[in-house]
Amino acid sequence: MSLEVKQLSFAYDKRTVLNNMSFTAHSREVLSILGPNGVGKSTLFKCILGLLPPYSGNITVNGLDASGLSVRELAKQIAYVPQRSEPVFNFSVNEIVLMGTTNELKLFSSPGKTAQAKVDRALQRLGISELSHRCFHHTSGGERQLVMIARALVQDASILLLDEPTANLDRRNQLLVLEQIKSLAKEGYTVVQTTHDPEHSYMFSDKILTMKDGTLLSYGSPKEILNKETMKSLYEVDMEVSSLFDDRARFCVPVSVISDKN
């Protein structure tokens, strides 16, 4: 069970966005993708989700060629958690999560008891059962993210793509969401997330991929990736990376902040 991307290239009209990307995300692992704004992280997700016109290269999901799968077949393998979801209408949390079960319904049917049971289990699993009847518009940022993850879980796909799941969250909610993501991976999901937080990705991922200008910069374990050199080439900022708590955490500080000139 895995997500395999081989020599993936993609261009909008003539502007190249992704250039010869290759990597593999494994089951039971969290893969974090780091990269500055606008380097093609979202485009990469859209390619994997089949939302964009043909790309070159290969994407293999759980052994199946993604380009040969229909929208419906692909949704059985991959579930997606968008960065921000702003429903126009004020659905209840329960209805939003129920939407994740649509894939296994017949064209003309609405979700029934089995789907509802699945939704209840997912809400329970993430500890948000009491939100079930709340209006989505009345939930906090952290709760929304968990609701969206619940919706991805009921889709019964083994690969989860999360687009900056901790952006706009406070510290406590970031931790809550990241711990859930990590424990999902432990349960067997293949988790791929984008993030702008190197420290978090160090603590909560099994692999880190850095990308810049549509190309893969480096790929490896957090210990291999989170160092001065990679951070410098990734963000073009001089950084000091210090190790804390027996190297269980690493902290990046811009050199300009700690240099004596200040």
Added chain:
Amino acid sequence: MDKKNVMRIETEDKHDISQQKHASLNVQSGRKEEAPSHRQLAGPPAIIIFISLLVACTLLSFTLGRYPVALKELLAILGNKIFGLFKNSEKFWTDQMEAAVWNVRLPRVILSVLVGACLSAAGASYQGVFQNPMASPDILGASAGAGFGAALAIFLDFKHVNITLCAFAMSLLTVALVFRISRYVKGGKVLGLVLAGIMVSSLFNAGTSFLKLVADPNNKLPQITYWLMGSLAGAKWSDIRFVVFPMLAGLIPLLLLRWRLNVITMGDEEAKAMGVDAGRIRIAVIISATLVTASAVSVSGVIGWVGLVIPHMMRRIVGSSYRWLMPVSMLGGGIFLLMVDNISRNVTTAGIPIGILTAFVGAPFFLLLITGRGERY
């Protein structure tokens, strides 16, 4: 950084971590008191209530009018017409009553319920597929096209059913034209449709204005104006026979696709990621909604506000999920237009055109909805 500092930070960090772990365990506590959950009717009871309301309003509507008909006589007349319950000698009602009930009131009641249901369902559908709470049934030019078609037919001296036919055909043609043009609009497909709809609508409205300008002010101009104001006066069985099939052909798919419609209100990308082919569902819903709008407008003229106000009112009652919103909007739209039509035909002998009344009722009501306490849309 000296060593002391680092040490201090580290001890603080440890303290923080233990607190955070504690916090993450009961993160939801302390938020409970503010949980504003939906105070709404559940779907199935709402549907039963609305069906009962519709039956009650329908019976009430028969008894209202210039020839008073009691409930007993009404039921007897209907029973006799449909099931042949009474012999000629047993009739205890007058022929006049029978004519009023069967030839005048019944078609009008059926038509107002159908038109109300169609406009309301179309409004709810367009609001969903365009992810725009302000969308109404005429957003793609169906009303403007029908208005022009009817004006042209009246101008050319067509007779009753042909006016309806002409309005229906022009309405569908207009929306087809909007679709065609939207393909060349730069930017998003959905935005393109809405922009093309606005543009083509105003073009056809200008055409209608021109026809009014050159029409004979003694007989045709009033007729065109009256048609455009929307009215169910003079509803006939032939009207019903003409529109009932296209209306059902649109309403049934809208009912069947209502769960998918829920999913595509989340946007195309999310819908596709959940396995729903948003593009195809959207087209199917738009075609169905257009078909029912064109059918409704072609028999009733332009009746505004129903498609905008009723779905929003129903969202207040059953929530936003189309699973219940779609059927309840259909029932609610039917009830609303039936009752407004009752006012229209009973308040003055001449009968105020229903389009004016729906605006009088709808606009203030909508203001109340958007300014009042409660959900935002």
